[in-house]
Amino acid sequence: MVPVVAPDNGRFYTAIRMCRWEKQRRENKRQARLFSRAKVPFAYSRDTFDTYQLTDDNRTAVAAAKWSLQEGNRKGIFFYGSPGSGKTKLAAVIANEKAGRGEQVLFSSVPDFLADIRASFGKNTTAEMIQVARDVPCLILDDLGAERMTLWVGEQLFSLLNHRYNEGLQTIITSNYGPQNIAARLVCRDDDGAEDDSQAQRIMSRIYGMCELVNLSGRDWRLKGAEA
Numbered sequence: 445m446v447p448v449v450a451p452d453n454g455r456f457y458t459a460i461r462m463c464r465w466e467k468q469r470r471e472n473k474r475q476a477r478l479f480s481r482a483k484v485p486f487a488y489s490r491d492t493f494d495t496y497q498l499t500d501d502n503r504t505a506v507a508a509a510k511w512s513l514q515e516g517n518r519k520g521i522f523f524y525g526s527p528g529s530g531k532t533k534l535a536a537v538i539a540n541e542k543a544g545r546g547e548q549v550l551f552s553s554v555p556d557f558l559a560d561i562r563a564s565f566g567k568n569t570t571a572e573m574i575q576v577a578r579d580v581p582c583l584i585l586d587d588l589g590a591e592r593m594t595l596w597v598g599e600q601l602f603s604l605l606n607h608r609y610n611e612g613l614q615t616i617i618t619s620n621y622g623p624q625n626i627a628a629r630l631v632c633r634d635d636d637g638a639e640d641d642s643q644a645q646r647i648m649s650r651i652y653g654m655c656e657l658v659n660l661s662g663r664d665w666r667l668k669g670a671e672a
């Protein structure tokens with residue numbers, strides 16, 4: 445809480461206003477209450493640019509991550525690349541940097557986000573969760589393409605991303621699938637196995653409209669660890 449001097453009809457009065465840290469603390473509490481899985485995974489919770497080693501393979505992606513953190517930047521990034529190339533770690537660095545500055549950010553892997561929403565059915569929190577994800581100033585969706593695409597999943601993703609696109613809200617996405625093959629991964633199948641690729645095209649169109657596409661290449665860091 446911070447004391448402020450505020451004008452009111454030509455007079456000034458002092459008031460206590462919630463500082464942005466307090467606002468963020470309350471929002472974090474609300475997020476934690478609503479989402480049990482949606483957070484920066486423990487292994488990445490202390491990551492910063494200092495713990496993210498620069499290589500020729502990730503230099504452009506790191507520069508893009510820094511660009512995404514510039515004040516007032518509402519444009520997002522779609523990081524794509526092979527397993528272990530450092531996508532989740534870089535997305536976590538962005539989330540941790542933003543949280544450290546008192547900015548609101550929600551980090552979730554797409555399968556976890558959908559599992560949280562499913563788990564909320566019957567608890568009356570579904571609408572509040574969807575509203576938080578729709579309106580949070582920065583949403584980080586890790587691992588797009590890892591979920592099983594049912595019609596329901598397609599509708600959830602389209603509605604979320606369409607709203608964020610329309611409102612110009614920053615959305616950072618990671619995926620193992622690049623522009624050549626992500627749309628095929630997002631094709632929805634109903635219970636009878638019938639396919640509908642129109643939703644996938646509409647989802648990707650929003651993503652291309654609001655995100656810079658950035659490739660993260662290089663060898664699997666997990667194997668580097670195993671070799672050490």
Ligand SMILES: Nc1ncnc2c1ncn2[C@@H]1O[C@H](COP(=O)(O)OP(=O)(O)OP(=O)(O)O)[C@@H](O)[C@H]1O
Nearest residue numbers: 495496497526527528529530531532533620665666
């Ligand atoms: N630039 C880096 N500096 C140090 N460690 C890194 C770097 N990039 C990745 N790592 C480490 O390598 C491992 C894999 O990274 P990460 O989970 O970010 O990969 P990913 O691209 O998200 O993989 P996947 O596609 O399988 O989800 C993690 O333990 C991470 O800490």
Ligand SMILES: [Mg+2]
Nearest residue numbers: 531532586587
């Ligand atoms: Mg990952």
